Amino acid sequence: MAGRTGLRYEALYPLLDRESAGDASRWDELLDDIQVLERTALAAKSSKD
Numbered sequence: 001m002a003g004r005t006g007l008r009y010e011a012l013y014p015l016l017d018r019e020s021a022g023d024a025s026r027w028d029e030l031l032d033d034i035q036v037l038e039r040t041a042l043a044a045k046s047s048k049d
Helices: 009-020 024-048
Strands: none
């Protein structure tokens, strides 16, 4: 209905917790990287439509 909306962050947070091993700055870095990938993927899919 609304088209592509992006990632389900509630599913992503446990993975960030595991990968960051409790390091808050690493958690933020990973989230930033994932958001860049998400925006890029959405833009690429949008341009193909």
